[in-house]
Amino acid sequence: MTIAVRPYVADDRAAVLAIFDTNLPDYFAASDRTWLAETLDELDGPALLVTVHGLPAAFGGYEVWDDYNKALLFWGMAARRYHGAGLGKLLLFERLLHVATSADPPTRYVTVDTSPMVSPFFQHCGFELTSVWPQGYRSGGTMHELRYDLAATTPDALRVVRDAALAEAVRRAAKA
Secondary structure, rough: EEEEEEEEOOOHHHHHHHHHOOOOOOOOOHHHHHHHHHHOOOOOEEEEEEOOOOOEEEEEEEEOOOOOOEEEEEEEEEEEOOOOOOOOHHHHHHHHHHHHOOOOOOEEEEEEEEOOOOOHHHOOOOOEEEEEEEOOOOOOOOOEEEEEEEEHOOOHHHHHHHHHHHHHHHHHHHHO
């Protein structure tokens, strides 16, 4: 089983939109597709793709906010067929490691906003729930904001978790 993480390139656009489509309607609203397409056309920061046997399987990025001591994760998603396979955790810790090792100047916090359904995933991975916004999304959904404190870890510790997530994803995918 070959699982790899690589930078997103423009040629991946259709594959990322297809990954998004597999997550409708449970994880995203159909109206979010236009927003994703616009994001892909003008990325605000680095974006990564997880591939399985060379085929796109998960996508997400981040942007560092220059005027704040934080980075914001955007569009973390795995194709529905890979839910529970560990690709999301691999993608998350790869992005955390990227922020921890490449933000210049270094940034302390990594934040994310997500739905109440997905929030426990981030909390399980060490994020702290910082606020809950009823009707925080224009669609009317509740928004959970969470943050990860990079000052509480090291790049080496993030690498260990990322590598363990990769090994677990390979193990789970081999059984699928």
